[in-house]
Amino acid sequence: NPNYEFGGIVTTIADLQHIPREQLRLVKALGQGAFGEVYQGCYRQRPCDTVEMPVAVKTLQEMTVKQAEDDFLTEALIMSKFNHPNIVHFIGVCFDKTPKFIILELLTGGDLKNFLRESRPKPDRPSPITMKDLLFIAIDIARGCRYLEEKRFIHRDIAARNCLLTTKGPGRVAKIADFGMSRDIYRADYYRKDGKAMLPVKWMPPEAFLEGIFSSKTDVWSFGILLWEIMKMGFMPYTGCTNKEVMDLVVQGGRLERPENCPGPIYGIMASCWHPQPEDRPTFATILERLGYCGQDPDVTTAPLPMFYLNVSSE
Numbered sequence: 001n002p003n004y005e006f007g008g009i010v011t012t013i014a015d016l017q018h019i020p021r022e023q024l025r026l027v028k029a030l031g032q033g034a035f036g037e038v039y040q041g042c043y044r045q046r047p048c049d050t051v052e053m054p055v056a057v058k059t060l061q062e063m064t065v066k067q068a069e070d071d072f073l074t075e076a077l078i079m080s081k082f083n084h085p086n087i088v089h090f091i092g093v094c095f096d097k098t099p100k101f102i103i104l105e106l107l108t109g110g111d112l113k114n115f116l117r118e119s120r121p122k123p124d125r126p127s128p129i130t131m132k133d134l135l136f137i138a139i140d141i142a143r144g145c146r147y148l149e150e151k152r153f154i155h156r157d158i159a160a161r162n163c164l165l166t167t168k169g170p171g172r173v174a175k176i177a178d179f180g181m182s183r184d185i186y187r188a189d190y191y192r193k194d195g196k197a198m199l200p201v202k203w204m205p206p207e208a209f210l211e212g213i214f215s216s217k218t219d220v221w222s223f224g225i226l227l228w229e230i231m232k233m234g235f236m237p238y239t240g241c242t243n244k245e246v247m248d249l250v251v252q253g254g255r256l257e258r259p260e261n262c263p264g265p266i267y268g269i270m271a272s273c274w275h276p277q278p279e280d281r282p283t284f285a286t287i288l289e290r291l292g293y294c295g296q297d298p299d300v301t302t303a304p305l306p307m308f309y310l311n312v313s314s315e
């Protein structure tokens with residue numbers, strides 16, 4: 001069984017909260033995870049309890065190779081170490097029988113990329129959200145990233161697709177929810193990542209995809225791309241470019257343009273995340289401070305959202 005060293009402490013499966021299967025009830029499928037289905041479920045904290053807590057249940061499909069099983073466990077070990085309002089909370093594991101389960105906090109708003117795309121203004125329906133909502137989502141994720149930075153944990157895959165919302169409605173909180181990439185790096189053999197096909201190149205800085213150098217400044221670059229995703233309400237970055245074209249472009253100093261209607265101060269923040277030199281990129285503490293100022297600036301918070309329906313591209 002894999003173990004996981006974090007902050008000088010080694011954790012193994014024995015250290016995780018184990019949840020008896022009879023205290024769990026699967027309700028409905030939420031989506032397809034990397035290892036198998038993700039379900040909405042109910043968890044009864046004690047057998048005698050009548051009250052049940054809604055949870056998300058990640059399943060490891062029955063027929064898997066040992067490696068996938070270790071990866072699944074490693075993801076649980078990683079998530080069990082975090083405790084922050086902008087990181088999806090780990091509740092426990094249910095590994096006594098197959099299929100194995102990881103029990104996590106349930107977020108019912110779905111992933112951030114789909115939410116942004118669904119929230120675009122339409123000819124017959126103005127957007128249900130405003131620039132201020134987009135800014136608050138960015139601030140939530142920046143808080144989660146600052147926590148990881150403080151813990152010296154490198155996520156390696158900060159992107160809108162890996163973030164979840166507690167609800168689509170007002171009062172929504174955005175959280176970092178997927179640790180698949182950082183989990184894979186804990187795996188001994190890196191070959192799968194060297195396939196390049198698996199790497200989120202469009203979210204990576206040059207030193208990462210050229211030399212395999214990762215640090216919290218890698219996550220800062222990715223956060224800049226995430227900020228661009230938010231301001232473009234779910235567009236794919238570098239639309240239409242292949243990974244190779246993006247690597248060549250970025251190495252030569254090419255960068256994503258300021259999205260239409262994106263307030264200058266916000267574009268300034270994302271551009272600062274894309275310095276060629278990692279050390280010239282801001283910390284998440286600085287990013288949070290600057291996002292906070294933007295939130296106090298009416299020119300920013302009252303800025304109109306971009307219009308997409310004037311062009312026909314689905315992206």
Ligand SMILES: CN1CCN(c2ccc(C(=O)Nc3n[nH]c4c3C=[N+](C(=O)[C@H](O)c3ccccc3)C4)cc2)CC1
Nearest residue numbers: 030033056104105106107108109110111161162177178
């Ligand atoms: C009309 N809409 C359609 C979509 N719908 C949903 C769609 C998906 C979800 C959902 O997966 N919620 C989750 N809560 N907790 C975790 C979840 C996933 N987790 C995971 O760990 C998943 O691996 C994960 C991680 C990051 C992003 C996606 C999936 C942990 C909730 C509502 C709302 C109504």
